[in-house]
Amino acid sequence: GAGSAAMPLWDFLGSTMVTSQYVRLTPDERSREGSIWNRVPCFLKDWELHVHFKIHGAGKKNLHGDGLALWYTQERLVPGPVFGSKDNFHGLAIFLDTYPNDEATERVFPYISAMVNNGSLTYDHSKDGRWTELAGCTADLRNQNHDTFLAIRYSRGRLTVMTDVEDKNEWKNCIDIVGVQLPTGYYFGASAGTGDLSDNHDIISMKLFQLMVEHPLEDETVDWTKIEPSVSLLKSPKDNVDDPTGNFRSGPLTGWKVFLLLLCALLGIIVCAVVGAVVFQKRQERNKRFY
Numbered sequence: 001g002a003g004s005a006a007m008p009l010w011d012f013l014g015s016t017m018v019t020s021q022y023v024r025l026t027p028d029e030r031s032r033e034g035s036i037w038n039r040v041p042c043f044l045k046d047w048e049l050h051v052h053f054k055i056h057g058a059g060k061k062n063l064h065g066d067g068l069a070l071w072y073t074q075e076r077l078v079p080g081p082v083f084g085s086k087d088n089f090h091g092l093a094i095f096l097d098t099y100p101n102d103e104a105t106e107r108v109f110p111y112i113s114a115m116v117n118n119g120s121l122t123y124d125h126s127k128d129g130r131w132t133e134l135a136g137c138t139a140d141l142r143n144q145n146h147d148t149f150l151a152i153r154y155s156r157g158r159l160t161v162m163t164d165v166e167d168k169n170e171w172k173n174c175i176d177i178v179g180v181q182l183p184t185g186y187y188f189g190a191s192a193g194t195g196d197l198s199d200n201h202d203i204i205s206m207k208l209f210q211l212m213v214e215h216p217l218e219d220e221t222v223d224w225t226k227i228e229p230s231v232s233l234l235k236s237p238k239d240n241v242d243d244p245t246g247n248f249r250s251g252p253l254t255g256w257k258v259f260l261l262l263l264c265a266l267l268g269i270i271v272c273a274v275v276g277a278v279v280f281q282k283r284q285e286r287n288k289r290f291y
Contacts, residue, residue: 010036011036011037011039012037013035013079014035014079015033023036023202023204025068025084026194026200027200028198028199030195030196030198031195033191034191034201035191036191037071037077037188038187038189039187042188045184045219046212047208047209047210048155049151049153050151051205052204052206053148053203054147055142055199055200056144056200057198059198062099064099065197065198065199066083066097066098066195067083067097067099068095068192069082070094071092071094071189072093072152073186074091075090075091075187076189081123081125082191083095083191083192083193088119088122089119090117090118090119091116091186092114092152092154092180092229093114093123094114096112096141097110097111098142099197101125101126107138109138110142111128112137112141112161113129113133113135114133114134115133117132118228134159134177137174139163139174140165140166141163144167147204148163149163150162153211156215158178159175159176160173160175177231179233180231181230181232182227185224188208190203
């Protein structure tokens with residue numbers, strides 16, 4: 001398609017412009033939002049999505065934004081504040097965030113992150129989604145003169161995100177999470193948004209591949225369309241704090257944590273003192289009997 005003409009199997013919204021070479025979700029202009037969504041729900045249990053994209057604009061250093069999002073969600077064609085799409089969504093989102101809204105962050109941007117939502121979580125733009133992020137990585141993907149790609153693989157509860165943005169024609173691991181539950185019957189889409197700062201956000205191609213994977217027999221009795229999006233984590237996403245590597249670290253020591261640590265240390269000292277006194281007294285009694 002071209003211009004505002006309809007495309008087979010795809011719908012688009014907002015500032016999205018279709019050309020013969022790419023789909024531009026937003027132009028390099030302020031306060032624009034655009035998205036593109038597939039009309040066909042995905043009923044594959046195991047899949048891999050390859051996205052050829054380009055984020056570019058006239059802004060230098062941090063004078064650009066906001067970023068691009070790739071979606072596998074129940075909702076489609078619903079505009080909203082999360083990179084041009086709906087908040088409190090059901091499903092998976094991969095964010096390619098190009099602007100640090102949190103001035104105190106230690107992360108290096110652009111930054112790629114993953115979020116799974118059952119409709120109850122809200123994406124916090126002021127903290128760049130840190131409290132709901134599962135994992136992430138830094139990727140120099142903006143204003144490149146070569147092709148930039150991203151791959152999302154979901155298979156047997158494992159979510160993997162890989163990048164090819166260094167013109168090496170090879171995938172580099174970014175995110176690898178196990179324990180992810182995603183239902184079938186959701187839709188793929190892409191959206192982007194700009195605020196006071198802007199960029200061109202272009203989708204050149206989106207290709208979906210079915211992965212041939214063996215599943216245990218009990219999976220045959222599961223209604224995959226009824227699964228609730230979730231992640232079984234050893235840590236809560238809210239324990240994730242700023243880390244340039246995108247890995248989990250323990251949260252900062254709050255006042256309660258410091259108090260509990262001091263209390264435990266004090267109790268430990270008292271116990272040791274009591275045990276030491278008892279041992280010393282018994283030794284003294286033994287020495288008296290000996291003499």
